[in-house]
Amino acid sequence: MVNPGDPGNPCSINLFMITNTEILEKLKTVFDPEVHVDVVTMGLIYDVRVDEEKNKVEVIMTYTTPFCPFGLQLTDEIREAIMSFGFERESVHIDVTFDPPWVAPPDLRVAMGV
Numbered sequence: 001m002v003n004p005g006d007p008g009n010p011c012s013i014n015l016f017m018i019t020n021t022e023i024l025e026k027l028k029t030v031f032d033p034e035v036h037v038d039v040v041t042m043g044l045i046y047d048v049r050v051d052e053e054k055n056k057v058e059v060i061m062t063y064t065t066p067f068c069p070f071g072l073q074l075t076d077e078i079r080e081a082i083m084s085f086g087f088e089r090e091s092v093h094i095d096v097t098f099d100p101p102w103v104a105p106p107d108l109r110v111a112m113g114v
Contacts, residue, residue, distance in 0.1 A: 018085050020048040023057060026084065030077045033070050035112075039078065043105040046097070056091045057082050062102045071096070 027045055028038045039045055039061070047060040059078060063071045075094050082092045104114065 018050060020050050023048050023050065023059075023082060023085070026081045027078060030074065030081050032064070032074065035064075037108065037111075039074060041105070042108060044074070044102065045078075054091075055087070056093065057087055059092070059094045060097060061094060062097055062100075064102050066098050 024040055024045065027048075028040045030039045031037065032039060032042055032044070035042065042064075044063065045059065045061050047058075049058045050056075051058070059082070061075075061078070063074070068074075075096065079089065079092050079094060083089060104112070
């Protein structure tokens with residue numbers, strides 16, 4: 001199997017050059033199906049870390065509520081968005097936390113008229 005990050009593979013992307021900023025930009029394409037706002041703008045993504053040595057990505061995120069009916073769907077869509085860079089499924093770790101609990105960011109509250 002060809003490693004997509006292998007410098008000897010002329011068709012490969014270099015996963016080591018992908019930054020957390022690029023991943024956050026990609027995650028702006030993942031929308032909460034109920035609110036129709038992307039997960040970054042909603043403040044659901046707490047942190048993104050790219051481990052260049054292990055070729056892995058870790059995302060720390062939350063849901064709007066612990067019983068969010070779309071939580072698993074959002075997690076799957078976030079994983080798929082990150083995998084579009086060439087990461088393997090096993091290389092994308094998503095940790096869902098409720099500490100701190102989600103609070104809508106001020107910009108989102110204004111946009112929603114809350």
